[in-house]
Amino acid sequence: MIDAARPLRRMLNAVVASTFAFAVASCSKPSTTGGYPDFADLVERVSPSVVNISTISAAPAPGALDGGGGGPETPENAPDWLKRFFDQHGQDRGETAPEDDSSQGGEGAVDPEEGAPGAPQPLGSGFILWDDGYILTNYHVIQDAKEVIVRLLDRRQFSAQVVGSDERSDLALLKIDAKGLPAVKTGASNKLRPGQWVLAIGSPFGFDYSVTAGIVSAKGRNLISEQYVPFLQSDVAINPGNSGGPLFNLDGEVVGVNSQIYSQSGGYQGVSFSIPIDVAAKVARQLKDKGRVTRGWLGVVVQEVDRNLAQTFGMERPVGALVARVMAGSPAERAGLKAGDVILTFNGEELPISAALPPMVGNVDPGQVIPLEVQRDGRKVTIKVEVGELENQDRDVEDSGDASVPEAPAPGSAQFGLTVSPLPDELRRRWQVVGNGVLVESVAPGPAARAGIRRGDIVQSIAGQEVSSPQRLGEIVALLTPGVTVPVLVNRAGTPSFLPLEVPGAADR
Structure with a gap:
């Protein structure tokens, strides 16, 4: 006898399963309100992984000895744009800053007296990278600090050990004496696309756990200050105190470490830069394992190829990195690179501009053999180079005096x-x-x-x-x-x- 209700039950089961799957998928990302994401649930879920970072400098805390009169000044080791802001707004901040609740710390917790000499100065943010107490932040946040203090969302404070730092990428890895912490989930910054939503959580001007959101503006931005980092650019509001804090995607994954802003006023002007988490995580792992960071080194000085130079080298369009100098004894010299070569690709990746080369080379492990496509004398050739290790290749140069005697113009x-x-x-x-x-x-x-x-x-x-x-x-x-x-x-x-x-x-x- 045929059960006529069986097809109906199968249909109902399918509808229930589809509804449940849709509900689960809907919970994984922020809901939308009027076409825009509602970040509330996401913020509640990821905030416990974000920390506030304060430092104690070797000198007494600025402003702590004068009994007030305008609030705390900016510590000497703070970045220039942070100093400029407090030069302009420091007094207002001192009058309006909210009071801080006393915290109940566990073992290793510290609670210096507010305003006393050597009191902690809030300088930045950070996030829990690994649940056994490892915190990632910016190098400039903890630079020259005598003591670093980490405060969690539950108000516990810990004195942190600096495991290691890397000035070239502006990153520092800290360790606090705590276990079972709510670590972040890391995403893949290389999969980000301009136009996608991102949000930042940090302590701008000392206001803890402030949330700002925006979109990815561009990828692979190269800044003079950190030439080995292909920065993410966004319009997320980043201000002094956000440094070292996380940049999240809509899945609640960290995709960047907030690091710099472009500003003529010292405050947010719509252009913010974050270190991609792919770069930051590799640096953190090396700092944890070795206490130092190793990078690839090619040994060339390169410059941009503009339209006029592209024409002189017989190129159809201005791309690549023009080799202006090959360092003596460098991997580039051993591979046969010459001044005047134009590097078009590195390990199969195209170089749209010369500034794209340093982060590519730096991300390679020393000892790897990498193919380069080079334009030389009007034709393309492939050169294989064994990448060396970047050490202290920087050098200081002095201003030159005139030590020669002028001659008549050379013939022609x-x-x-x-x-x-x-x-x-x-x-x-x-x-x-x-x-x-x-x-x-x-x-x-x-x-x-x-x-x-x-x-x-x-x-x-x-x-x-x-x-x-x-x-x-x-x-x-x-x-x-x-x-x-x-x-x-x-x-x-x-x-x-x-x-x-x-x-x-x-x-x-």
Whole structure:
């Protein structure tokens, strides 16, 4: 006998299962209100993983000895933009700051007397990376601190040990004596897309657990201050005190560490930068395991390829990283890279701009063999390089004095408006000039001036030909085709770069 109710039960079961699956999926992300996400449940879920960070400097707390009169000043080790803000608004902050409840800490908890000499100064935020007490924050938050204090959402305070720090990425790993902490879930920052929602939780101006939200504005931003970090840019409101705090996606995963803002006032102006969690987590693991961070090193000085330079190198569009110098004894030198090469790809990844190269190289483990696609002499070649380890390759350069005697213009160089002389050994050593060159004594109006060549520059090559003397410069110039633009390698106070030099037409010679 056929059970007529069986198909109906199967249909009802399917409807219930679908409804339950939809409800579970709906709970995984914030609901929407009027087309915008409702972050309330997400914030409640992830806030316990966020911490406030204060530091005690070696000197007495600024403003603690004068009995008030305008509130606390900014500690000396605070970033410049934080100092500027408190210079302008410090007094108001001192009058309006809310009182802080006393905390009940467990073992290792500290509670310095408010306003006493050596009292903690709130400088930033952080988050619990691992549940056994590891906290991630910015290096500049704890820089030069005598003691670091971490406060949790439940008001417990702990004196933290600095496990390690990495100035190049502006990250620091802390450890507190606590177990079973609510650690964050980490996401994949490389999967983020511009336009996606993100939110930040931190302590701007000391106001704990403030929540701000916005969207990802761009990825892979390169800043001069941290050239090994491809920053995430967002319009999330980040202010002094947010530094080191987490940037969450809608799944409640940390995708970045809030680090910097672009501002002319010291406060938020719509442009915020976060360290991708992919980069931050790798740094944290190395600090935990080794106490230091190792990065890949290529050993080249590169510059941007603009439209004029792309034309001089026979390129269809201005992309890649133009090699201006190859360091002696570097992996790049051993692999055969040369000044004038344009690196187009690194390990299969295209280089849209030269600033994209340092973070790519730095993210590679030393010892790896990486293929480079290079444009050289109008054709593309592949070069394999064994990446070295980045150590302290930075060097200080001094200002140069004029240590040469001007000479008459080299034959043929007058048409460019140049007067040059042999390169003195003193300047060769001071600016660490690799190869030969001539010293520019004066620049008259003309092609050289339009190219940006200045008095005191060292001209090392023109159109790929090494300039060994003023006479050799004249010989090279005499062979150049009138009306074309050629690359000129100049060394300016120790920094090499290529400039596009227009060769005068025959009528102008």
